Amino acid sequence: MLPSHPGSVRLANRRAACRRRLHRGAHGISTLLRISVAGLLIGIVASVIVWGLSETAPYAQSAEPEQYTVVTVQPGDTLWQIAATEYDESLDLRAVVYEIGEANDLSDALLQPGQEITLPYVEP
Numbered sequence: 001m002l003p004s005h006p007g008s009v010r011l012a013n014r015r016a017a018c019r020r021r022l023h024r025g026a027h028g029i030s031t032l033l034r035i036s037v038a039g040l041l042i043g044i045v046a047s048v049i050v051w052g053l054s055e056t057a058p059y060a061q062s063a064e065p066e067q068y069t070v071v072t073v074q075p076g077d078t079l080w081q082i083a084a085t086e087y088d089e090s091l092d093l094r095a096v097v098y099e100i101g102e103a104n105d106l107s108d109a110l111l112q113p114g115q116e117i118t119l120p121y122v123e124p
Contacts, residue, residue, distance in 0.1 A: 067121040068103075075113040079106075086119055096122050 071082060083096040101109070103120040111117070 069119040071117050071119055073111045073113055073115040073117060077111055077113075079109050079111065079117075082117065082119070087122060088124055090124055091122060 069086065071086065073082075079097045079100055080093060083093050083100060087093075087096050097109075099120050099122050100106075100117065103118050
């Protein structure tokens, strides 16, 4: 076939079109791959930043630090008596007794002489 023959021109055109489609497909795949890798890298960087901030962020602190007092239980002492003598009278003693029990992991109000009780700070 001669280059001026109509069949050879069509064949050349088909081959050129095929090459263009192949090039566009390869270009599309490489673009998709680049976008995917970029998204993955952005996700990794964001995760590292969030993780780093959570590790270095200071814990929230109240205006007043927690304060504790340790009291040794005397014979005949009850949580109610200890709360009444150690805390401000304006406080609700029921709440204070509850807080003392929570701070000391007490399952009941039974105290033993010589036992040390931690008294937490309770806001008025």
